[in-house]
Amino acid sequence: MRTILCVASLVALAACSSEPAGLLPLHTVLDGLPAGLDVRFRVTPETVSQHQSFDVRLEITNTTDDTVRVVTANGCLAIPNVLRGNVRIPVQGSLWGCYAAVTTHTFAPGQTRTIRWQMSATLYDEQLGVADGAPLPKGRYIVQAEFDIYVPGSNRKPVVELQLTVE
Numbered sequence: 001m002r003t004i005l006c007v008a009s010l011v012a013l014a015a016c017s018s019e020p021a022g023l024l025p026l027h028t029v030l031d032g033l034p035a036g037l038d039v040r041f042r043v044t045p046e047t048v049s050q051h052q053s054f055d056v057r058l059e060i061t062n063t064t065d066d067t068v069r070v071v072t073a074n075g076c077l078a079i080p081n082v083l084r085g086n087v088r089i090p091v092q093g094s095l096w097g098c099y100a101a102v103t104t105h106t107f108a109p110g111q112t113r114t115i116r117w118q119m120s121a122t123l124y125d126e127q128l129g130v131a132d133g134a135p136l137p138k139g140r141y142i143v144q145a146e147f148d149i150y151v152p153g154s155n156r157k158p159v160v161e162l163q164l165t166v167e
Contacts, residue, residue, distance in 0.1 A: 028160050028161065029156060030158045030160070031151060031154065031158060032149055032150075032151035032154065032157070032158050033149070033158050034069065034070060035064075036062060036063050036064035037061070037063070037070075038060070038061040038062075038063050039058070039059070039160060040058070040060075040061075041057070041058050041145055041161075041162060042055075042056070042057045042162070043055070043056050043143045043163075043164055044057070046162070046163065046164060046165065047164075047165040047166075048121045048164065048165070048166055049166070050135035050136055050137075050138065050166060050167075051120060051122050051135055052120065052121050053118060053119065053120045053121075054120070054121065054164065055116065055119075056080060056093075056116070056117040056118075056119055056143055056145070057114060057116050057117075058078055058114070058115045058116075058145045058160070059112055059113070060077070060107070060112065060113050060115075061107075061110070061112040061113075062108065062111050064109060066109060067106060067108055067109065068106075068107045069104050069105065069106050069107070070104070070147070070149065071102060071103070071104050071105075072102070072103050072105065072148045072149050073148045073149065073150065074099060074101065075100075075101060075103050076096060076103075076148065077105045077113070077115065077147070078115055078145040078146060078147050078148075079096050079098065079146045079147075079148055080093075080094045080096060080117045080144070080145055081143070081145075082094050082119070082141050082142070082143050082144075082164070083141060083142040083144060084139065084141050084142070089123070089136070090124050090125070091119055091120070091122070091123065091124070091136060092119060092120040092124045093118050093120055094119055095124060098148075121136040121166050122134070122135060122136060123135070136166050138166050138167060139165075139166060140163055140164070141163070141164045141165075141166065142161050142163060142164070143161065143162055143163070143164045144159050144160065144161040145159065146159045147159065
């Protein structure tokens with residue numbers, strides 16, 4: 001099982017990997033998250049059949065002795081996406097409904113918060129032309145958790161990503 005483990009920093013671009021050779025590289029950019037947050041991201045299993053379920057898990061731990069706050073543009077701390085060629089694919093379980101309000105997410109010292117998305121290699125009808133319940137086409141996808149925060153001077157939000165293969 002591949003796992004991303006990165007510690008966010010305000011000034012550093014963080015990336016780490018334990019991927020086997022031949023797989024698409026991970027993309028991890030945590031600039032803008034407060035220092036002291038340990039971010040772990042997993043997709044299990046990494047290879048699925050069409051219509052098969054898979055688990056996406058994001059764990060964030062405050063490794064400091066102080067309270068850490070993350071301010072997002074909506075009620076969600078992170079937003080799940082499944083991408084293919086930089087296009088969001090409507091995969092069952094990736095639908096998100098965040099209320100529109102600037103929200104402060106508070107982490108006490110040592111606190112861990114886990115967000116879990118149970119997904120399926122199945123499409124849902126997000127827009128006209130997508131057959132609800134159709135199998136996710138075979139191929140490689142990127143599963144990501146995006147932090148919807150404003151990062152001054154950047155047009156990219158903090159994100160962690162892993163590959164998913166549909167056979």
